[in-house]
Amino acid sequence: MADPYVVDVPLRWSDMDAYGHVNNVQYLRLLEDARVIGFREWFPDRPALLDEGIVVTRHVIEYRAPLTYRPEPVEVDMWVTRVHGAGFDLGYVVRDPASVGDATYAVAETGLALYDFAGARPRRLEPAAREALAAHVGEPVTFRRAGR
Amino acid sequence: MADPYVVDVPLRWSDMDAYGHVNNVQYLRLLEDARVIGFREWFPDRPALLDEGIVVTRHVIEYRAPLTYRPEPVEVDMWVTRVHGAGFDLGYVVRDPASVGDATYAVAETGLALYDFAGARPRRLEPAAREALAAHVGEPVTFRRAGR
Amino acid sequence: MADPYVVDVPLRWSDMDAYGHVNNVQYLRLLEDARVIGFREWFPDRPALLDEGIVVTRHVIEYRAPLTYRPEPVEVDMWVTRVHGAGFDLGYVVRDPASVGDATYAVAETGLALYDFAGARPRRLEPAAREALAAHVGEPVTFRRAGR
Amino acid sequence: MADPYVVDVPLRWSDMDAYGHVNNVQYLRLLEDARVIGFREWFPDRPALLDEGIVVTRHVIEYRAPLTYRPEPVEVDMWVTRVHGAGFDLGYVVRDPASVGDATYAVAETGLALYDFAGARPRRLEPAAREALAAHVGEPVTFRRAGR
Numbered sequence: 001m002a003d004p005y006v007v008d009v010p011l012r013w014s015d016m017d018a019y020g021h022v023n024n025v026q027y028l029r030l031l032e033d034a035r036v037i038g039f040r041e042w043f044p045d046r047p048a049l050l051d052e053g054i055v056v057t058r059h060v061i062e063y064r065a066p067l068t069y070r071p072e073p074v075e076v077d078m079w080v081t082r083v084h085g086a087g088f089d090l091g092y093v094v095r096d097p098a099s100v101g102d103a104t105y106a107v108a109e110t111g112l113a114l115y116d117f118a119g120a121r122p123r124r125l126e127p128a129a130r131e132a133l134a135a136h137v138g139e140p141v142t143f144r145r146a147g148r
Numbered sequence: 149m150a151d152p153y154v155v156d157v158p159l160r161w162s163d164m165d166a167y168g169h170v171n172n173v174q175y176l177r178l179l180e181d182a183r184v185i186g187f188r189e190w191f192p193d194r195p196a197l198l199d200e201g202i203v204v205t206r207h208v209i210e211y212r213a214p215l216t217y218r219p220e221p222v223e224v225d226m227w228v229t230r231v232h233g234a235g236f237d238l239g240y241v242v243r244d245p246a247s248v249g250d251a252t253y254a255v256a257e258t259g260l261a262l263y264d265f266a267g268a269r270p271r272r273l274e275p276a277a278r279e280a281l282a283a284h285v286g287e288p289v290t291f292r293r294a295g296r
Numbered sequence: 297m298a299d300p301y302v303v304d305v306p307l308r309w310s311d312m313d314a315y316g317h318v319n320n321v322q323y324l325r326l327l328e329d330a331r332v333i334g335f336r337e338w339f340p341d342r343p344a345l346l347d348e349g350i351v352v353t354r355h356v357i358e359y360r361a362p363l364t365y366r367p368e369p370v371e372v373d374m375w376v377t378r379v380h381g382a383g384f385d386l387g388y389v390v391r392d393p394a395s396v397g398d399a400t401y402a403v404a405e406t407g408l409a410l411y412d413f414a415g416a417r418p419r420r421l422e423p424a425a426r427e428a429l430a431a432h433v434g435e436p437v438t439f440r441r442a443g444r
Numbered sequence: 445m446a447d448p449y450v451v452d453v454p455l456r457w458s459d460m461d462a463y464g465h466v467n468n469v470q471y472l473r474l475l476e477d478a479r480v481i482g483f484r485e486w487f488p489d490r491p492a493l494l495d496e497g498i499v500v501t502r503h504v505i506e507y508r509a510p511l512t513y514r515p516e517p518v519e520v521d522m523w524v525t526r527v528h529g530a531g532f533d534l535g536y537v538v539r540d541p542a543s544v545g546d547a548t549y550a551v552a553e554t555g556l557a558l559y560d561f562a563g564a565r566p567r568r569l570e571p572a573a574r575e576a577l578a579a580h581v582g583e584p585v586t587f588r589r590a591g592r
Contacts, residue, residue: 013480016314024204025176036457056172058210158306161332164462184309320500321472352468354506
């Protein structure tokens with residue numbers, strides 16, 4: 001089982017909302033950035049995997065601690081929690097590399113499906129992509145709330 | 149059991165991403181708007197419930213159909229799926245009021261916790277708020293994917 | 297000279313930043329919405345004018361008063377300040393329809409150029425579009441600061 | 445006259461709009477980031493200058509070339525174009541450090557005013573801040589379009 005892949009994701013001052021914390025919706029934006037940055041390394045020869053069709057089918061996210069803007073990026077641990085014929089799931093932990101003690105801001109999972117936009121239909125995950133993903137498979141995400 | 153509360157939520161052209169569809173993260177933004185608009189009616193005498201401390205603890209969202217910008221708002225059905233001592237959960241269906249047939253763009257659930265920002269600690273849900281919520285209690289959200 | 301065209305533009309709670317006011321950058325987002333909504337009426341037979349190629353070449357905006365989120369939309373007065381061979385300029389006033397007295401949040405101007413994305417070159421403004429624009433020509437924008 | 449101060453500003457994939465380019469409004473968001481990052485260095489002992497009250501009074505921006513998302517940041521040259529009793533103006537050039545030839549995406553100017561939020565009134569620029577700004581004074585911004 002692989003170590004999680006770590007992506008540095010910069011914050012923006014505008015990620016904060018009127019409460020003065022990074023807005024809960026923006027956490028998902030940070031995860032999008034983590035995927036975009038990370039997939040370039042995971043699939044170096046296959047930009048098509050991303051550009052020609054991958055769609056988000058679901059997100060689950062639990063918020064653990066408030067986050068305020070700082071110039072230093074947050075760290076996102078990202079790994080594969082499931083691979084199936086037409087897509088795969090990712091797990092994430094959003095962490096603070098500079099902090100000691102409990103520095104987990106959120107844990108999350110995203111379902112992704114390959115899609116053929118031109119043909120408007122799902123695509124199969126090709127063997128080369130399955131292989132690339134296999135290097136990043138890890139444990140299921142540990143959510144606090146069971147069930148969904 | 150109450151009928152779902154329906155909120156008209158306007159889209160913005162900028163909700164679309166480079167794929168030409170409303171971005172998956174922006175769906176959560178639409179749900180935020182639905183809460184802000186809806187809670188003013190649900191808690192007319194209690195703006196403090198919102199302004200002085202309610203935090204999102206989790207989101208689960210499943211995407212069902214792509215959505216493209218149009219000037220007409222989408223409809224968000226919003227109801228209460230659980231009430232507990234320190235918060236409550238909301239269920240949503242994002243729908244197209246103008247469409248016939250399957251017009252569900254997403255189903256989702258949000259966990260909310262009352263929080264005393266000044267005292268930096270959770271707050272109890274007061275009886276008046278429990279009563280207001282009781283009028284909006286409905287079925288659990290029907291997700292396609294069981295468990296997580 | 298025509299009366300300004302008036303567009304109702306809804307705010308979002310997330311337009312506010314950590315200072316608790318609608319963020320200065322989001323005002324430009326509101327103007328984008330005003331154009332998208334307004335142009336559908338200005339050019340009912342010519343969606344191509346918008347979809348196939350119009351680019352923003354410049355913005356000038358002066359902020360006059362802070363704006364906080366409310367469920368009611370703001371009003372954007374929008375009119376044409378200049379028409380030339382390859383594009384046109386728009387003037388705007390962002391106002392509060394419900395307010396008495398000085399209720400101007402911002403005044404602004406946007407330069408727009410027609411562009412042929414497929415051919416990667418500027419396009420000429422066609423006679424029908426010039427005619428549609430002529431109905432909306434108004435005064436120059438009155439900025440406080442002369443020159444730039 | 446000082447060399448421009450250079451800030452690396454990361455892009456986000458979501459900065460692109462449905463046309464597949466970084467949206468014109470998002471350029472202003474990049475400039476906001478440049479200010480937030482840069483001011484921490486310009487005013488190391490005076491975070492209050494920023495946190496307790498500085499408001500944007502105007503923006504002028506001219507777009508020079510389309511920008512598409514890439515993982516490398518853009519470079520923003522930032523300098524002071526004017527200092528007055530209650531605020532100052534900044535000039536910017538948004539550039540591509542990796543490009544040869546014409547790699548200017550935009551030039552812009554922002555008016556900033558010091559503001560006492562608690563007292564709801566303008567503030568005077570203190571001598572220490574004037575001094576910090578003096579180190580960054582440069583030429584006026586060269587816009588293509590004269591006047592505004």
